[in-house]
Amino acid sequence: MLVVDDNPIVRGALLGILAGDPGVEILAEAANGREGLHAARRLRPTVTLLDHRMPIADGLSVIGTLAQYTSVLVMTSDDDPQLISDMLRQGARGYLVHGEFEPPELLRAVHAVASGRGWLSPIAASVAASMLRDQHQARARHAARPRFGLTDREEDVMTLLCQGLSNASIAHRLRLTEKTVKNHLNHVFAKLGVRSRTEAVIRWTSQLG
Structure with a gap:
């Protein structure tokens, strides 16, 4: 078991709860994401x-790599739906929100x-559930429309473009560089036969109606 939290009081409380379970062995603790990643690799x-x-290094910045070495149970005070979605997509196996669970539930979650x-906490x-519903709806739309030869990633970029996001925002959402987003858009424009973002949006959304 590895505990990664920057607050020494919280870490101490967690270690005390976990130490009371004979089925849990504490291997290490860390005060930030970088230390946690190093400990997990080792x-x-x-x-x-x-x-x-x-x-x-915060949790979201390391969880994708961390999940390659260990099963990750996120435990934080953050209950922002976008953060929860990003954590789950990046590999979190569980998500607990401080104040929404008692020590026995923490131990059950760990096991x-x-x-x-x-x-998952109720909000998580x-x-x-919303993610699964959106994925199902996206697959249904995907099956019902022509793809214009776009790759899955190009479709992801195009979907966010239609939501009005800038290249920088698309890059942040998909964890890409802005240059990569721009390259994807150039390929999309060529495949759709358009020259601008507005034309691309019109061309792409016209197939939905």
Whole structure:
């Protein structure tokens, strides 16, 4: 077990709860995402408790790599739906919000994640359900319209473009560089036979109606 949280008081409380369970072995603790990533690479813990708001490297910035070495249970005060969605997409197996659980639930969540199952606070479960619903609707729309030869990633970029996002915002949402987004858009324009963002949006959305 690895505990990653920048607040020493919170870490101490968590370690005290976990130490009371004979089925949990504490391998290490870390005060930021960078330290946590180094510890996970070295120790390969079965489960890592990960906070989000931390100095040097926050939870979201490391979870994608961290999840390659350990099952991640996010535990944070942040209940923003976009953050929850991003954490789940990046590999979180569980998400607990401070104030929404008691110590026994934390221990149940740790054991669930350790056994390959998930564990979500109510708000996180709601976000996960919304993600599944959106994915189902997107697949249905995808099956009903021509693709113009676009790749999946180009479709992702085009979908966000239709929502009015800038290149910078698209890059942040998809965790790409702005240059990569611009390259994708150039390919999209060529495949759609258009020359501008506005024409691309009109061409792409016309197939939905």
